Amino acid sequence: MADRNPERLGRDLILVNSPLKNYDLMPRLNNFTLPTLGLGYIATCAEAAGFDVDLIDAESLGLGLVRLAELINERRPRWVGLNLLAPTYPQSVALLQRLDPSIQVMLGGHQAKAMPAAILADPRLPRVDALVLGEAETRVPRLLQHVSQRASLPKIYWREDGRAMMPVVSSSNPEWLAPDLDQLPFIDRSFLPQDPYSDAGVLESAMVAARGCPFDCSFCGAAVSANPDVTIRMRTPANLLAEMDQLRDRLGVQRVRFVDDLFLANRKSMRATLGAFVAAASPIAWDATGRINILASAPSDLIDLMVSSGCREVALGIESGSDRLLSYIDKKISVAQTLSAVEKLCRAGINVKGYFILGLPTESRAEHQETLDLVQRLRCLAEPLAGNFRCSAFEYRPYPGTPDWVRLIHAGYSAREMLEYDASDSAQIPADRDEFNFSTGIQFGEVPVLEIRRNLAELMRGERR
Numbered sequence: 394m395a396d397r398n399p400e401r402l403g404r405d406l407i408l409v410n411s412p413l414k415n416y417d418l419m420p421r422l423n424n425f426t427l428p429t430l431g432l433g434y435i436a437t438c439a440e441a442a443g444f445d446v447d448l449i450d451a452e453s454l455g456l457g458l459v460r461l462a463e464l465i466n467e468r469r470p471r472w473v474g475l476n477l478l479a480p481t482y483p484q485s486v487a488l489l490q491r492l493d494p495s496i497q498v499m500l501g502g503h504q505a506k507a508m509p510a511a512i513l514a515d516p517r518l519p520r521v522d523a524l525v526l527g528e529a530e531t532r533v534p535r536l537l538q539h540v541s542q543r544a545s546l547p548k549i550y551w552r553e554d555g556r557a558m559m560p561v562v563s564s565s566n567p568e569w570l571a572p573d574l575d576q577l578p579f580i581d582r583s584f585l586p587q588d589p590y591s592d593a594g595v596l597e598s599a600m601v602a603a604r605g606c607p608f609d610c611s612f613c614g615a616a617v618s619a620n621p622d623v624t625i626r627m628r629t630p631a632n633l634l635a636e637m638d639q640l641r642d643r644l645g646v647q648r649v650r651f652v653d654d655l656f657l658a659n660r661k662s663m664r665a666t667l668g669a670f671v672a673a674a675s676p677i678a679w680d681a682t683g684r685i686n687i688l689a690s691a692p693s694d695l696i697d698l699m700v701s702s703g704c705r706e707v708a709l710g711i712e713s714g715s716d717r718l719l720s721y722i723d724k725k726i727s728v729a730q731t732l733s734a735v736e737k738l739c740r741a742g743i744n745v746k747g748y749f750i751l752g753l754p755t756e757s758r759a760e761h762q763e764t765l766d767l768v769q770r771l772r773c774l775a776e777p778l779a780g781n782f783r784c785s786a787f788e789y790r791p792y793p794g795t796p797d798w799v800r801l802i803h804a805g806y807s808a809r810e811m812l813e814y815d816a817s818d819s820a821q822i823p824a825d826r827d828e829f830n831f832s833t834g835i836q837f838g839e840v841p842v843l844e845i846r847r848n849l850a851e852l853m854r855g856e857r858r
């Protein structure tokens with residue numbers, strides 16, 4: 394990893410990625426988590442604007458709340474900034490309650506955008522000085538100049554004298570909500586404790602190639618209807634290559650992982666970007682997330698281009714083995730397309746990681762079984778081929794702001810109960826990374842939660858053989 398900069402004290406701002414669990418009470422089982430790139434971008438931009446910023450990724454460091462609060466209070470920054478996600482929200486609340494009251498509080502991230510009014514009204518939160526909705530690289534440095542800037546910037550709310558302040562400020566500058574990705578500085582990796590990291594001896598870094606997603610999968614926090622403010626943008630191939638070169642030259646990075654939703658979501662941009670990687674003879678291998686509908690019908694020269702440009706693994710949201718459920722969650726793919734995409738990729742020597750969700754709303758027992766069967770079918774299909782197939786399966790959880798959330802509230806489910814995640818119940822599920830083993834404990838389909846967990850455990854055990 395890049396060395397931590399000892400000069401950094403974070404006098405102006407300490408950004409915190411809250412831990413998923415309170416590691417004062419239980420040990421962290423993971424030894425790796427992907428870096429918090431959103432906070433990395435904000436930290437890099439604020440530092441470039443002249444502020445003293447630090448970033449504490451409490452999840453990757455396995456820091457418990459008591460130690461985390463001590464670290465922040467000892468340094469007493471002007472501001473602390475938290476990335477709110479639905480499952481980590483309770484940890485963020487507990488952390489804020491422990492902080493010195495002189496520290497101003499800035500909140501952002503998916504949960505901040507999904508339920509701003511509820512957060513501003515949450516009596517457990519001691520204070521909210523700025524709730525920043527959406528992409529924050531350009532607005533945070535302005536806020537750091539002076540808190541009064543919050544009144545003139547778009548999509549910033551706060552609490553004052555117990556009242557929620559939610560002014561409507563028109564966005565005079567498109568850069569406030571949608572920064573030009575090619576103009577952003579590359580993330581200073583010394584902000585990220587586990588990036589680059591060594592995966593079986595290969596040094597890998599994570600990158601964001603695009604922002605926004607045009608699809609509307611009903612369970613997903615990145616779905617277009619949950620993010621109407623996001624303008625879909627893709628970095629140019631030259632800009633991506635420049636960051637990859639820098640990672641290689643400065644840190645010895647050999648592989649990058651594109652964590653965004655769009656890198657492989659469009660054939661035209663795939664050709665332009667991957668063609669540029671080949672033309673530049675980039676020696677860096679890459680992993681990315683892909684869309685099954687695009688890859689299933691991709692012509693063979695495009696798959697060849699993926700291989701020749703260094704593709705090692707593609708992660709696919711397969712989700713379910715039932716065509717009815719795939720249509721219910723608006724995934725815009727079919728089981729036949731999944732089989733075709735996995736076959737094409739593995740035949741070409743590209744590894745596939747398939748994501749599956751068990752216990753989706755309305756899932757029948759037969760459909761549940763279809764998903765379990767599909768995993769086996771894909772394992773068999775890939776067995777004789779050059780690329781490997783592995784599965785990563787999760788118990789369904791609804792997130793606020795998603796199309797599912799709206800449907801479930803209409804169907805009578807309680808928002809409070811759907812936000813109560815429990816990490817302990819599914820802790821018996823073997824997985825290299827336990828960060829996704831969170832359960833609401835609510836049965837949304839025909840199969841009881843305990844049975845879902847047994848099946849998940851079985852699937853993941855199959856992965857280890």
Ligand code: B12
Nearest residue numbers: 429431474475476478479501502525528529613614615828
């Ligand atoms: C990569 C990724 C991960 C990585 C890295 C996580 C991380 N901490 O960044 C890993 C695999 C580790 C991960 C884990 C989890 N993730 Co995740 N992840 C993503 C993914 C695919 C991309 C995130 C990303 O890098 N985007 C690009 C950057 C530039 O954008 P950004 O992170 O949103 O940050 C910008 C703004 O949101 C804002 N912002 C963010 N934080 C803050 C903080 C402040 C103070 C301010 C002012 C602004 C601000 O400014 C940033 C820069 O523009 C998204 C889907 C998506 N497309 O967003 C899901 C997503 C964010 N993850 C999600 C979840 C739930 C999780 C987990 C909680 C999983 C779980 N157990 O349930 C864990 C959390 C672990 C943790 N605390 O680190 C959900 C969030 C939904 C919700 N309402 O909470 C998403 C939307 C996916 C989904 N399932 O729908 N995740």
Ligand code: SF4
Nearest residue numbers: 606608610613616654
């Ligand atoms: S699951 Fe993937 S394709 Fe679907 S909305 Fe989310 S990011 Fe987009």
